[in-house]
Amino acid sequence: MIVYSVCMSTESLPAADVFARGCPSRPVLQNITGRWGVLILAALVDDAHRFAELHRRVDGVSERMLSQTLRTLERDGLVHRAVLGTVPPHVEYSLTDLGRRITAPLLGLIEVVEGSIPEIVAAQRDYDRSH
Amino acid sequence: MIVYSVCMSTESLPAADVFARGCPSRPVLQNITGRWGVLILAALVDDAHRFAELHRRVDGVSERMLSQTLRTLERDGLVHRAVLGTVPPHVEYSLTDLGRRITAPLLGLIEVVEGSIPEIVAAQRDYDRSH
DNA sequence: CCGCATCCTAAAGGATACTG
């Protein structure tokens, strides 16, 4: 039997520690940093967007994954889903305050990665040559 | 036949655009934000660490995944691997400059997520009740 | 227009045992 490290709980707070196995931060972090999470959150930074817009914007995502990821992010309280008209259906997705606080550092990450692509590609070539 | 959106290239630079399918930023981002990437990078922020230390620190990671993730991060130029003694083998992992630039926003992300756990858990409960 | 259901494949990841 395994007793997981203390971490969690919303009332008494030993403070969430993402390094501890069983910490509720872990699955949340995975939802955010999954293959599509980062991109979808980033795509919502400037404005609310509809499903089809997001589908075009996040190039390569399938409807299934877009739908699934949006639902997870909504469940975690990062994304707000607003059903507008009735016919034809009109749904807008936007970031919540929490979503914005979480997306901010992600934009920083994207910026650094995009700006470092030449350096990264060079590192990959070096590595591959010597292994 | 599909022609991927322009993006990449190390010389002529239409600037990497992570929203474009085929952009080299995509796999790099996945290496970083994979299940263990964030945690391993964060664990290396304060200091260099040896394999076994990381294994203890990042609770729950298998040796296999630790090894594999470290190799990927080394290949991307984010982590430096230094073999020190010969017997017993002594290997130290540390962040490169690039690794530090990339890890900085990740620390921000972790901080926000850890600090928002009560809010997130509450959102999850609300969502689950109404679905 | 906005998805969900189903089916299927590929990739990630864990357990265990073993090596320089």
Place this chain on the structure above:
DNA sequence: CAGTATCCTTTAGGATGCGG
């Protein structure tokens, strides 16, 4: 100590088709 190799399970994700 610092991994590799092998095997197996679990999950992510794509394709297609349907429904409100």
